Amino acid sequence: MPETVLVCVAWPYANTPLHAGQMAGAYLPADIFARYHRMKGNRVLMVSGSDAHGTPITVRAEAEGTTPEAVYQKNHQSFVDTFERFGVSFDLFTSTATANHAEVAQGIFQKLLAAGYIYPATQTLLFDPKVGRFLPDRYVEGICPKCGYDGARGDQCDNCGSTLDALELLSPRSRLSDATPEPRPSEHFFLKLSAFNERLTEWVAPQDHWRAAVRNFTLGLLREGLHDRAITRDLEWGIPVPVEGFEGKRLYVWFEAVIGYLSASIEWSKTHGQPEAWRDFWLDPSARTYYFQGKDNVPFHTTIWPAMLMGSATPDETLALPYDVPANQYVTMSGAKASSSRNWAVWMPDYLDRHESDPLRYMLSAVMPETSDSDFTWSEYVRRNNDELVATWGNLVHRVLTFTRRNFDAQVPPQPASLSESSQRLLDRIDGAFEDEGKHIEAVNLRAALQVAMSVAQDANRYLDERAPWTAIKTDRDHAAESLWTVINVISGIATLMQPFMPFTSPRAWALAGNTGDLQAVGWQRSVIAGGTALPEPLPLFQKFDDSVAAEEEARLGH
Template sequence: MTNNPEHILVAVAWPYASADIHVGNITGSYLPADIYARFHRLKGNKVLMVSGSDAHGTPITVKSDAEGVTPEEVYKRYHADFLELFRKLGLNYDLFSSTHTQNHFKVSQSIFLALQRNGYLYPEKQQQWYSESENRFLPDRYVEGTCYICGYEHARGDQCDNCGNLLNANELINPRSKNDGSTPSLRETEHFFLDLSKLEPKVVEFLEARQEYWRPNVVKQSLGSIKADPLHGRAITRDLDWGIPLPIEGWDGKALYVWFEAVIGYLSAPIEWSHLVDDKDAWHDWWYNPQAKAYYFIGKDNIPFHAIMWPAELAGVGNAFSDIFEGKDSLLTLPYDVPANEFLNMEDKKISGSRNWGVWGLDFLSRYDPDPLRFYLTINMPENKDSNWDWDDFVARNNNELVANWGNLANRVLSFAHKHWEGQIPTPGELRELDKEIIATVESGFDSVGQRLNGVRLRAALQEALRLATEVNKYLDTAAPWSEVKEDKEGAAKTIYTAIRCIDNLKVLFAPFLPHTSEKLHGYLGYTRPLFGKQFTEDVSDDLGQHTVLRYDPTDASGTWQASKIEAGSPFNQPAPLYKKLETSVADEERARIAE
């Protein structure tokens, strides 16, 4: 446990509530955020992990138009699925909310007014695509065409998924409406713009102060992008009925652009959480505290919005937001790190919902346990380059690493101990040198695994924990307690006690990655309080209606990032295998399922 707890804001990408979540989304942002948050909870730091459903994205209105239902119906349907998935996967959000709340409206409108007060917003007339067949202006995401930078034929109006560049929708080649495929025409409309050219010096200063420890891909798509193409004004409003209305008169029919307001959720969610825990100023510890560290877990397609646009908004509001929102004089905390992941493909092809090419979170968990998924997505995490989901590899890693290495170690030692020492931790007497050495080796993992976790090198951290488990298996191969117990039970007691000490340590080292099975093992070892707190859902009502949130209660959590103190002679419970070995036929069965 740390003597000087840090305040750690774990800000997780807000999923559009218009599509099912697949493994690429999970390993891109949701899972790494949870691993990082769990590590810091074990360290004793003050963690606040927040996110929610992006309810106002144009993909939602596109889907609602196609289905003939309201955008709210679409968002709430997918939001419910997200909550179910995150609970099953074990993502311990302090708050997973939504952008369609009265609180988020107020916070977003206050950001708008603060930027306006400080002179960073300006109105400007512009040409925007207009659909004659639909008789309305088309938001950028309603328009597709060929990217004028890389030539990708299915670029969105706001960004190209192929090259990652932000786009000017008006410059798309061969534009077409996503709704009916018709060719739109340009018409004049008026919007507010964020004056990014005026904010550029602040953004560059912010980025240069962080370039030494940020991931190269993030630096390239932020600071590198600005140096190649200086910032210019970007519209923050759109002609939409669904969304957050402007807080000024004379602008009816305009809503805040989703790229501008969705990131504000990282601020509005902590404020909502504070009210839910009956401490309305609690969020100040993360947002008005210059010592707090804010980590933003996103996929690489969102780097410009989190490494350029959001810092620009925060720098632009200065202390005006706190004044407008609650009559205070405080600056908001800028991001400390944006550890964006690359993409996860499947079987060497890009995951695609329209082609049903992917592994979908809830579907996977209907057949498999959550920790094998968490394990494979972490050991295969695309931290520095794109990685690949391969069903043969999933089965092999589950069987050879998760089951044969770690799972088998825990089960065979505890089963053997329960049988020969009648459900009590053996009393070892004076430990031998080899016993002390392996305990010290495993306990060093609190530094070696911890350093990797703290640096958001999650893949390397899990590999290090696996290496330590392998060392314990080697120790057991040398000591051979299975035969030793027949001739020298006292010597076997030393070996098994030592192994249990190591397993108790490894349980904690694996806990951020494999929380479900770590909790099971924690119980087998005789502990009565859980490592982590519990998740629960809650219905919240405001003037916009009712929304359901996912929350985390840390009250019963007892886990700490420190060496085992398990006592000889203490009782423990009959264990059961932590993981299931998978048949090799699973890979072909899953491929056939996708092909159906």
């Protein structure tokens, strides 16, 4: 019975291009997961979109002397282009700037308000007397009260990582005018998170399939007790608060952005001529929803969004809570955290202008930060490309198919009447790998899943070395034919196993083995290659890099 799987992926702020750390954190793992489930025959919906309303967009707009709309539009198009070129297979990548999203977000607000989980209250905020406006957190800078760093923002300190309140900053200053801001009262709406502490604890505690870091962190937050949080801001850019008297205020981005998973599902349904199809993913108790995030987004998806889902439920409509939040840790770049201000990142548009997608997809999958931070270096990228993609997998494909074409009239040798023990063992190994790798992907253990596929390639190379068909062809043609028929069928299987990870080169390898059609549509199984199948001329799957590439790319960091 096919499963219904909703893949929800973090909404990136549309203020800068995407970098490789973000791809490893949320977008690549989500794509691998979604591609696998589609191949399994499951019904999959994978959605995300650009976060158009965060203060990073307005900060960027003021720094560039343009409008938030222009900044969002430019980076949204960059995101769409990057995902297409990198092979991230969204069913819909939209934005929070759509009328549909505003309608859905305001609808959730009104349901929570009607249920008594949203209430108005006065809070003290910092006000810039020179420009005459309240300052969002990121418009305030000052000295961190915890580490003394002069340059902390009103929401966090990048030096020590502490989450802050703008009122806590020492010697605060406005980024708009450099004036010293004044504390002033302002009325806002608050989400009554404190009302959900017990229900959330009862829900989170039995989630044994969650990653330990995600579950333990969330339970820690709940033990400390959730506090009510403001969900509106004094801004002109964003979704209007749907309450009379609050026309000058906007929904806080952290509140409305998480609603994007729902609004995107509804938008996808409408654009596909099935306006009620979203209900299968959100209202069917058997459907599973997965939220792919970086670790900094865990609280929003394990406490705040679930609380909003619980609070907005009605007798007729209860939206599904997350089944899993497989949040990744960080990928650092050559030992340092990615930083837009220092230009310390592997920017995806730049990378894709110079290199192919699959080597980076492979590298990031191999170092996926599933349980702890991992580090990306260009020297390791070059090593893995040359030693693993070129020498292990690519060379297996190229040498087998080149030798077979030359010695068997460009056709797959006939299937042997019986197989030797070593040949049968290798075929059993590839067929069993589908279940092994599938279990890892379903548990979102993607590093282990990739290793399953690569280990079969290593086994196939060892099998070839032991049977040496290039020598056997001189004295025992049937022996050589058996070896080649076996490995060509194994190559067909490995290409399928690699497809979720490397969707550009895997179909090429699959076709070189004699297959025709769409690899993604064939299913999660090995395609058997019959004797006599015509073999196309093999071309290398990967390009070997000179060691100088690592030095050249490292030199780009920070410049």
